[in-house]
Structure formats: C-alpha cells, structure tokens
Amino acid sequence: xxxxxxxxxxxxxxxxxxxxxxxxxxxxxxxxxxxxxxxxxxxxxxxxxxxxxxxxxxxxxxxxxxxxxxxxxxxxxxxxxxxxxxxxxxxxxxxxxxxxxxxxxxxxxxxxxxxxxxxxxxxxxxxxxxxxxxxxxxxxxxxxxxxxxxxxxxxxxxxxxxxxxxxxxxxxxxxxxxxxxxxxxxxxxxxxxxxxxxxxxxxxxxxxxxxxxxxxxxxxxxxxxxxxxxxxxxxxxxxxxxxxxxxxxxxxxxxxxxxxxxxxxxxxxxxxxxxxxxxxxxxxxxx
Amino acid sequence: xxxxxxxxxxxxxxxxxxxxxxxxxxxxxxxxxxxxxxxxxxxxxxxxxxxxxxxxxxxxxxxxxxxxxxxxxxxxxxxxxxxxxxxxxxxxxxxxxxxxxxxxxxxxxxxxxxxxxxxxxxxxxxxxxxxxxxxxxxxxxxxxxxxxxxxxxxxxxxxxxxxxxxxxxxxxxxxxxxxxxxxxxxxxxxxxxxxxxxxxxxxxxxxxxxxxxxxxxxxxxxxxxxxxxxxxxxxxxxxxxxxxxxxxxxxxxxxxxxxxxxxxxxxxxxxxxxxxxxxxxxxxxxxxxxxxxxxxxxxxxxxxxxxxxxxxxxxxxxxxxxxxxxxxxxxxxxxxxxxxxxxxxxxxxxxxxxxxxxxxxxxxxxxxxxxxxxxxxxxxxxxxxxxxxxxxxxxxxxxxxx
Numbered sequence: 001x002x003x004x005x006x007x008x009x010x011x012x013x014x015x016x017x018x019x020x021x022x023x024x025x026x027x028x029x030x031x032x033x034x035x036x037x038x039x040x041x042x043x044x045x046x047x048x049x050x051x052x053x054x055x056x057x058x059x060x061x062x063x064x065x066x067x068x069x070x071x072x073x074x075x076x077x078x079x080x081x082x083x084x085x086x087x088x089x090x091x092x093x094x095x096x097x098x099x100x101x102x103x104x105x106x107x108x109x110x111x112x113x114x115x116x117x118x119x120x121x122x123x124x125x126x127x128x129x130x131x132x133x134x135x136x137x138x139x140x141x142x143x144x145x146x147x148x149x150x151x152x153x154x155x156x157x158x159x160x161x162x163x164x165x166x167x168x169x170x171x172x173x174x175x176x177x178x179x180x181x182x183x184x185x186x187x188x189x190x191x192x193x194x195x196x197x198x199x200x201x202x203x204x205x206x207x208x209x210x211x212x213x214x215x216x217x218x219x220x221x222x223x224x225x226x227x228x229x230x231x232x233x234x235x236x237x238x239x240x241x242x243x244x245x246x247x248x249x250x251x252x253x254x255x256x257x258x259x260x261x262x263x264x265x266x267x268x269x270x271x272x273x274x275x276x277x278x279x280x281x282x283x284x285x286x287x
Numbered sequence: 288x289x290x291x292x293x294x295x296x297x298x299x300x301x302x303x304x305x306x307x308x309x310x311x312x313x314x315x316x317x318x319x320x321x322x323x324x325x326x327x328x329x330x331x332x333x334x335x336x337x338x339x340x341x342x343x344x345x346x347x348x349x350x351x352x353x354x355x356x357x358x359x360x361x362x363x364x365x366x367x368x369x370x371x372x373x374x375x376x377x378x379x380x381x382x383x384x385x386x387x388x389x390x391x392x393x394x395x396x397x398x399x400x401x402x403x404x405x406x407x408x409x410x411x412x413x414x415x416x417x418x419x420x421x422x423x424x425x426x427x428x429x430x431x432x433x434x435x436x437x438x439x440x441x442x443x444x445x446x447x448x449x450x451x452x453x454x455x456x457x458x459x460x461x462x463x464x465x466x467x468x469x470x471x472x473x474x475x476x477x478x479x480x481x482x483x484x485x486x487x488x489x490x491x492x493x494x495x496x497x498x499x500x501x502x503x504x505x506x507x508x509x510x511x512x513x514x515x516x517x518x519x520x521x522x523x524x525x526x527x528x529x530x531x532x533x534x535x536x537x538x539x540x541x542x543x544x545x546x547x548x549x550x551x552x553x554x555x556x557x558x559x560x561x562x563x564x565x566x567x568x569x570x571x572x573x574x575x576x577x578x579x580x581x582x583x584x585x586x587x588x589x590x591x592x593x594x595x596x597x598x599x600x601x602x603x604x605x606x607x608x609x610x611x612x613x614x615x616x617x618x619x620x621x622x623x624x625x626x627x628x629x630x631x632x633x634x635x636x637x638x639x640x641x642x643x644x645x646x647x648x649x650x651x652x653x654x655x656x657x658x659x660x661x662x663x664x665x666x667x668x669x670x671x672x673x674x675x676x677x678x679x680x681x682x683x684x685x686x687x688x689x
Binding site: 006130254 | 333334335337338468493494495496498499500501503504505507508511523524527528531534535536537552553555556557558560561
C-alpha cells in the first residue's frame, strides 16, 4: 500500500511517453479512418534516427528529437503514399492488415541496417531525485516536460491554426471539405507527417530512458493502441487521457496483480470501455 | 444398400490411404539414403538472441565445410539448411516444420531460448529428427523425447546452484531473484530459495512481464524487501532496462546475471557506472583446447562465445553419430551418439579425425570446444566449468572459475 504514491508517479511518467504516439495513432484514424499499426516501426525508426543524430553525429538530444520527428514523419508519408494509399479503396480492415505487414517490413529494414544489438544514447544516467519517499528520474521528468510542451504546441496549432481547421474539416466530411476548396490530399499528407513525427518522438523519448533495438516500437504498440481506444479513436484529447489512464492503470495494477499480467490491464481497459462507452472516454458518438 | 455404399467408401478410402502411403514411402526412403545428408541449424538470427545466432550458425557451417572437403560422411556430402527462430517459439515451430518435413534434416542444431526448444522438440522427435540445443531449462530434457535431445548447456538447476553458492560466499544475506516469465523462472526461484534457506539467508522474488520498456515499478516492489544481492533472470534487452532502473532507484547492493544477458551489447549500451561491480557467470568453453582454436579460426575471433563453441560441438557430434550409426536417420543417431561422445574410444576434437578412425574400425571419444561432451541418459551434459566475471570500468574481468 505504501507503494501507491510511487506507482502513481511512475504511471504519470509512463503515460506521458505513451501520449505522443497515441496522439499520432488517433490523428491518422481521425483523418483516414483506419488503425495504422505501422506506428510500431515508425516509433523504432524515430528512435534510431535520433540515435544516429545523437551518437555518430554527436548532436545534442534536443536536435536528436527533431531528427526523430522529421525522419519518422517523412518515412510515414512516403510509406503511406506507396503502400497504404493503394489499399484504402479496399476498406479499413484491408488497410489495417497492410499496415501490420508494413511494420514488419520496416522493422526488418532497420534490423538489416543496424543489427540486433542494443544501443544507448549519449546521455549520463543519474540517480533519481527523491521527494519524501517518492523518486523521480531527471530524464523521465525531462521527457514529461518535453512531451507536455509538444502536446501544448500541437493543441494550439490544431485548435487555432488554419491547418487544424482544415484537418478537422477533412476528418468530418472529405467530400464537403473538397467542395469548399480544401486540398484533402495535402491536408492528409501533412496530418500523416505530423502524426508519424509524433510517433517518432515517442520512440526516441522511450529510448532515452532505456536502450533501443529493432523491437523498441513493437514493445509499446499494444499500450498505444489501448490508449487511443480508451480515449476514443479519433479524439486527440482522448488519446492523451487514454495514455494516462492506461499508464497509471498498468502501474497501479501491481498492487493487486502479478507484474506478469501488466499488459492485460491495457486490454481490460479496452474491454471495459467498449462495453460501457464504445465511443471511448472522449470520443464522439457516430450515427 | 446404404451399408454397402458405406463399406465401399471405406474400402476406397483405405485403398487410397495405402496407395498414398506406398507413393510416399519409397520417396522418403530414397531421400534418406541417396543424395546429400541434410543438417539444419535453427538459431536466433533475430530477436533477443540475435546477437549469438549468426556466429552459432557459422560455426556449424565451418564444420560441414571441413567434413565435405574431406569427402563427407558415409560417402555422401552434407548439405546445411539454416533457419531463424526469431527467438520466438511460434516462428521457430514454423521453421522446424520446414526443416523436418521439407528439408528432411537428420538433426536440428542450435536452438537457444528455452521456450523455443520446448516448442520445437516435439516437432523434431515426432519427425524422427535429433535436436542439439544450448537451452538451459531443466524441463527440456525432462520431456518425453526418447533420446532425441542432446544438450551441451548446463541445465538451470546446475547454473542456479553454482551461482547461488557464489552469492552466499560473497556475503549475500538477503537474496532476491528478478526476471521475466520463462520456462526456468519458477525453478530458478525455488532453487535459489532452497540455497538461501540452507544458509540462513532471506529470499524474495519477482517475475515480470518480458518486453516492457520500463521496470520502475517492479524495481520499487523488489526493493521493499531491501535485498543485498540480486540475481537477474532475463535476457539482454530487459536486463538493460532493469539495470538502468535499479541504478536510478539508488540500489546499492550486489547484482549477478547470466553472461548471455549481460553480454557485450549491454556493456556498450550502458554507462560503466551502472554496471560497476556487477557479476556474470556462464558455463565456460574449453579455452585451451584444439577444438576451441578451430572455432576461433572459423569465426575469425579471439574470444568464442559459449554458444558458438557448443554448436561447433553439435555439428561434430551429429556427423560422428551418423558415421557410427551407418545411417543419417535421427532414430539411429540417438542410439549411436553416446558411443562417440564418451567412453574408452580414442580422444578426438573434430569430426574429420573421428571419421577417419571410425572408418578404420576404431572407436572415438569426442571432446569439443565447449568441454568433454559427455551426456546422461536424458541428454544432459555432465561435468562443466563455470566462469564468474566482474564488470570493472565497463569491462568484464575474470573473477573466478569453479
């Protein structure tokens, strides 16, 4: 029981790492109406792009995060254009299955280029800060601040910028948006770039606290998916809320469950939400 | 009328089945008695074991090349087929089915993770194929394999026994085991618990979920027992995360982990201060032996990892077993393998020399790169050395051999 405050803090820190890729996942769903499981490998790609910038090129971590965003975004758009776009006329399920195939191919390309070895960033590992009996890692705290900052910028950009309005219009009704002169192709590509960029940043932030290998993204795809579904697929604030619900839920579960069943909490959350509120916590009911 | 129809249908089915069998059997007999002898490697080329799999495969290929260059075995060349387990039981079973059913290999060599070997072994023995493995879980050789499994890795009981005694000897009074769910997790906890009990030490344990990106809460939980000596039970990827989390949490006690988990990639990925003082242990290859030198040459390395040394031995043992049995069938190899691995025969450390002695009517006792290669009735290795190392300034330094 004395562990609960610490587990809550751990959950918040983990949730903040889940939030960015969950936003990316849900943004893609909002605009294109299919779950893009390629986010797993795009997260890995972001982590490796950041590693290349940070270790071989010697750039500071902030620039490595930018590199992760840009490379993940570009590859996300290119793979969508080349692989997933031709699948879309065949339906969401076909496209989702193609995205699983795509993520396996990307993972193996990364494996081919970098091998299986673990790689760490050029960062000192320091002991955690302690406040009373609660510990917080400086790196985890920096990740939390960075994730929150990115979320605020994204919110302002989407809420008040022209692109945000255009994206919402395309998401609501692509035909009507086209009639109003909104270039849906450009909006879709830009949304994909931002979404996959966020996924890439999620990948590098995850890697900063641990080490990376070709399975880095695969390890947290289930939690990302759970966060997006719990929050309401297509809802960006929902993805953030879902990420914290899943993150805190998984950590708090240790009070009553064996750690072996941690991932089950994500699925349990999906199950509960789908039974009692199928549209997700902040999702909109569909006609 | 209906009865008659059913009878006819049954006769037809029976005739069809016999016909199909007759068509298949000569082909199988032909495949096993003519053409090249097939051997398969099934190593982890990708996944968490991917660090070891490629060199494990290359060590086998080196043996096959040398035997083929010397004229092969039973007058036939050997053809090697290599598949990837992906360090994943499902993928490994698919690959094993291909090796057994399509390639019709005599032996599958080099399964690494215990979960993989546990899944693959029934596919192999049902297909009459030998399995040579480097997996450590006790449960593997306890399977009803009827002689089809040979293991060169010390089993987990022996490994934990040796490491547990080491922890006590180094002053451990509050032992703890932390690792992912694997076939050897619970048995490791039980064995370490027994050692702790016998020596008046306390014992705590935690089994976590593999493939997590953070173990902060698990670390918090295990640290509530205030352990002074922790044993890690995972693989490289999760151990990296765990060691980092332990350091950040301010853990000051001792840590020991298997060398396959605290491997070179972990030393590269983590700063020296996180690893300082950490112990590793492993069954050590026979470093001064001629076989070890040959593996060094095949792989072009100075230090041979224990698994590549073992798969080198697997290939030699399989080829000598085929020669001793006069047959490449797994069912015959399982009967002959101990006749060439132990006993009073002439000591040899490679298949080419052994084949020459067997051809001259002699008998051989193979001693390899991993050690003497003598096996119990259930296929476990007997007699092996363990090397303990300690990480100092980011380098693994020899500590003691037992």
